Amino acid sequence: MKKSTKIKNKQDRWFYFFCYAVVTILTLLVLYPIVYIISASFSNSDMVALGKVWLWPVDFSLASYKIILKHGRVWTGYKNTILYTAAGTLINVAITLICAYPMARKNLWGRRAIIFFFTFTMMFSGGMIPSYILVKQLGMLNTRWAMVIPGAMNVYNMVVCRTFIENNIPDEMLEAAKIDGCNNTQFFFQMVLPLSKAIIAVMALWYGVGHWNSYFGAFLYLRDQDLYPLQIFLKEILIVSQKLNSADVLDEEVTTTVYQTLKYCVVVVASAPLFCVYPFVQKYFQEGALLGSVKG
Amino acid sequence: MKKINANAVPIKKSLKRDWELYLFLLLPVAYVFIFNYIPMGGLVIAFKDYEVRKGIWESDWVGLEQFKRFFESYMFKDVMGNTIVLALYGLIAGFPIPVLFALTLNSVKNKRFKKITQTIVNMPHFISTVVMVGVLMLVFHNRLGIYGNLVHVLTGEYPGDVFASPSAFRHFYVWSGVWQGFGWSSIIYTAALTGVDPSYHEAAQLDGASRFQRVIYVDLPTIVPTIVTLLILDMGSILSLGYEKVLLMQNSLNISASQVVSTYVYEMGISGGGAGNFSYSTAIGMFNNVIELILLIIVNQISKRISDTSVF
Numbered sequence: 001m002k003k004s005t006k007i008k009n010k011q012d013r014w015f016y017f018f019c020y021a022v023v024t025i026l027t028l029l030v031l032y033p034i035v036y037i038i039s040a041s042f043s044n045s046d047m048v049a050l051g052k053v054w055l056w057p058v059d060f061s062l063a064s065y066k067i068i069l070k071h072g073r074v075w076t077g078y079k080n081t082i083l084y085t086a087a088g089t090l091i092n093v094a095i096t097l098i099c100a101y102p103m104a105r106k107n108l109w110g111r112r113a114i115i116f117f118f119t120f121t122m123m124f125s126g127g128m129i130p131s132y133i134l135v136k137q138l139g140m141l142n143t144r145w146a147m148v149i150p151g152a153m154n155v156y157n158m159v160v161c162r163t164f165i166e167n168n169i170p171d172e173m174l175e176a177a178k179i180d181g182c183n184n185t186q187f188f189f190q191m192v193l194p195l196s197k198a199i200i201a202v203m204a205l206w207y208g209v210g211h212w213n214s215y216f217g218a219f220l221y222l223r224d225q226d227l228y229p230l231q232i233f234l235k236e237i238l239i240v241s242q243k244l245n246s247a248d249v250l251d252e253e254v255t256t257t258v259y260q261t262l263k264y265c266v267v268v269v270a271s272a273p274l275f276c277v278y279p280f281v282q283k284y285f286q287e288g289a290l291l292g293s294v295k296g
Numbered sequence: 297m298k299k300i301n302a303n304a305v306p307i308k309k310s311l312k313r314d315w316e317l318y319l320f321l322l323l324p325v326a327y328v329f330i331f332n333y334i335p336m337g338g339l340v341i342a343f344k345d346y347e348v349r350k351g352i353w354e355s356d357w358v359g360l361e362q363f364k365r366f367f368e369s370y371m372f373k374d375v376m377g378n379t380i381v382l383a384l385y386g387l388i389a390g391f392p393i394p395v396l397f398a399l400t401l402n403s404v405k406n407k408r409f410k411k412i413t414q415t416i417v418n419m420p421h422f423i424s425t426v427v428m429v430g431v432l433m434l435v436f437h438n439r440l441g442i443y444g445n446l447v448h449v450l451t452g453e454y455p456g457d458v459f460a461s462p463s464a465f466r467h468f469y470v471w472s473g474v475w476q477g478f479g480w481s482s483i484i485y486t487a488a489l490t491g492v493d494p495s496y497h498e499a500a501q502l503d504g505a506s507r508f509q510r511v512i513y514v515d516l517p518t519i520v521p522t523i524v525t526l527l528i529l530d531m532g533s534i535l536s537l538g539y540e541k542v543l544l545m546q547n548s549l550n551i552s553a554s555q556v557v558s559t560y561v562y563e564m565g566i567s568g569g570g571a572g573n574f575s576y577s578t579a580i581g582m583f584n585n586v587i588e589l590i591l592l593i594i595v596n597q598i599s600k601r602i603s604d605t606s607v608f
Contacts, residue, residue: 015508019400020409026397027413030420030475033435036442040434051445099324102317109310114321121328124589126335127581128558129565129574133352134335150331153324184316213424216540220566231426238430239544260440267427267434274422279415286418290487 041065041268045261064258064265074269077230080144084229085211088148092207093200095153100161101188104169118155128220135221146221147229151210157203160288164199165192202288205281212274234270238263342579355575362579371560379556379584382542383534386470391530393478395523398485399511414486417479429544432472433459459545462553469545469554484526488519524602532595535588557584 035055040048044059052058068074102108103115125131131150140146169192177187193200215231222228311318342362344355366372397417404410423431436443438457447455458464496514505513539558546554555563557580565577 012507015506015511016403016405019403022396022400023404023409023413026393026478027416030417030479033431033442033475034419037431037434049440051440051448054442095324095327098320102314102321105314105317107310108314108317109307114325117325118328121332123592124336124585125332126338127578127585128561129578129581130335130338130341131331132566133338133341133574134331152327152331155328158324184314188320209422213422213426215424215426216543231424234424234426234430235544238426239433257440260434260437263430263434267430271423271427275419278419278422282415282418286483286487290484 037264037267040261041264043261045255045258048261048264049257064261065269067258068262068265068269073225073228073233074230074266076226077228077233080227081212081230084144084147085208088151088211089204089207091148091152092154092157093203096158096161096203096207097193097196097200098188099153099158100165101192103158103162104165106166106171118158122155132220141221142223142227144227147217147227151214151217154207154210157206161196161199161203165196169195198284198287201281202284205284206288209274230270234266237266339578339582341575342582344575346575346578358575362576363583365576366580366583371555374552375555375557375560378553379535379537382466382469382556383537385466386473387530387534389470390474390477390481391527393474394481395485395519397478398482398489398519399515401482401486402489402515403507403511414479418483419479420476421480423476425538425540425544428472428476429541432468432545436468459547460549462550465545465550465553469542473541484522485519488522489515492518525599528595528599528602532592533588535584535591557581 036053039055039057040053041064042057042060042062043053044061045064047053047058099118103111103118105111108114135141135146135150140149173191174187177191182190213231215229215235218227218229218232219235222232338352341352341355343357343359344352345358345361346352346355350356401410401413404413420428433441435441436458438444438447438455443458444454447453458468492515497510500510500514535557537556537558539556539562542554542556542559543562546559561577561581561584564573564580
């Protein structure tokens with residue numbers, strides 16, 4: 001008996017070692033490129049080009065950041081992105097909530113049909129070209145509206161929201177409120193909204209990150225540089241410019257090595273806001289992700 | 297207790313009682329109608345020869361001409377092939393790693409270690425597609441990136457440009473997706489694992505099961521329903537390959553592997569052909585969407601039978 005326990009313990013030790021190893025290796029694989037990029041952005045560009053940077057910054061320098069931050073298009077991009085994110089998220093959350101609340105009411109006449117009306121759009125869509133024609137015909141092409149209006153409600157998010165309300169606000173509460181003379185609208189503003197703070201936070205974060213990171217809408221609908229969000233500027237500097245030189249993007253001639261290091265800075269500058277907020281809000285993200293998976 | 301049966305409420309009474317709710321719904325319904333259903337109506341141009349001057353309704357009908365043009369086009373096989381290969385490869389490569397990560401993470405005892413690693417692996421989920429592709433190009437730059445420098449250190453020579461290679465494109469596309477997504481995908485498994493009844497573990501321990509055996513016989517069976525459901529769902533949306541990342545990674549040298557249906561639609565309709573090809577590219581997109589819808593319905597039926605979960 002004792003012997004078998006020993007063998008078992010030994011087996012278990014190997015197994016635990018294996019688990020820690022797998023988790024550690026996967027985590028390091030994720031972490032390393034991130035650390036490398038941050039380090040490269042703070043290094044002297046010659047050192048980056050020569051391959052001297054492996055983990056920590058070599059010959060610490062802020063020169064690249066100075067070039068990027070004095071560039072007007074970064075700030076225009078930032079300003080536009082913040083505007084689209086704030087306005088877009090506000091519209092998104094508002095529409096999602098006023099849709100989710102009635103949908104959570106099980107005895108609403110025609111509920112099933114209305115839900116199908118919404119969920120069908122998750123399965124089938126008109127696609128890129130008809131949407132483009134629509135936006136064009138609405139006169140939103142090359143305007144800020146095209147950035148906030150066409151994506152105003154994500155049906156999946158609405159379903160998540162509805163599930164939350166169904167689970168957290170029992171019918172009895174509404175019955176009780178009605179006896180006290182409360183109507184549906186009052187109930188929504190005075191009971192449902194305050195009790196749904198958690199899901200509102202999740203929705204705001206999801207939509208917010210979506211707006212912050214999206215590029216395709218701007219790419220498709222905007223022509224005017226002054227309207228471009230940050231991601232389009234990033235796209236030009238990081239990806240398109242593989243073929244162009246810096247002057248085409250930055251109106252400024254820098255050497256290839258400096259330009260390459262600038263790219264690291266741009267990545268950091270664009271992602272920093274999300275990464276600073278992320279550790280504090282990841283709890284909400286995860287809760288939301290699970291809520292959505294309980295019943296899709 | 298009074299229970300209200302939804303079907304028992306007559307429409308008149310319901311309208312009187314819930315008119316505010318219908319008022320609430322007015323805006324979302326109008327919105328979804330305009331931005332989702334009107335474009336679906338716009339699909340008629342797939343059966344027409346769309347001209348901007350004439351508009352959607354006045355343009356001439358051509359029947360299935362646009363579809364035929366696509367099926368007969370030399371691009372058809374390439375585009376469909378690339379889409380399927382990329383999607384299947386992504387599914388096969390991307391599916392096991394989150395499961396493995398969740399199972400091993402669940403066996404780790406140190407709570408702090410658990411929390412820190414989880415925070416780190418979830419991080420890439422929030423990186424934008426543009427930054428993701430940009431990072432990929434920086435890190436794997438053949439002279440100035442980690443890859444170029446590593447090969448240089450090891451062999452003394454700089455490697456060739458990996459982004460110019462069609463075969464490398466697939467690996468880069470898929471594995472960067474795995475890098476970005478495995479942590480996030482594992483959340484659902486991790487959550488399912490915390491729901492394992494501890495008494496099962498105790499019973500197994502009493503019977504002399506090792507930790508590894510407990511993972512195989514206690515933990516794994518708990519998440520099998522989740523695995524099956526997610527796998528089925530993923531298969532249903534296999535053709536909805538996102539164009540955002542592919543488009544960013546695409547260049548003239550790797551186009552033979554990177555032209556998928558959605559990017560082809562973009563190229564035909566927006567970037568290359570212009571309005572003259574609106575009908576053609578709409579037809580291609582519609583063909584893809586219809587197949588995807590059929591797949592979804594089939595998969596949903598299977599899912600209903602196997603795991604008693606359905607998406608719609």
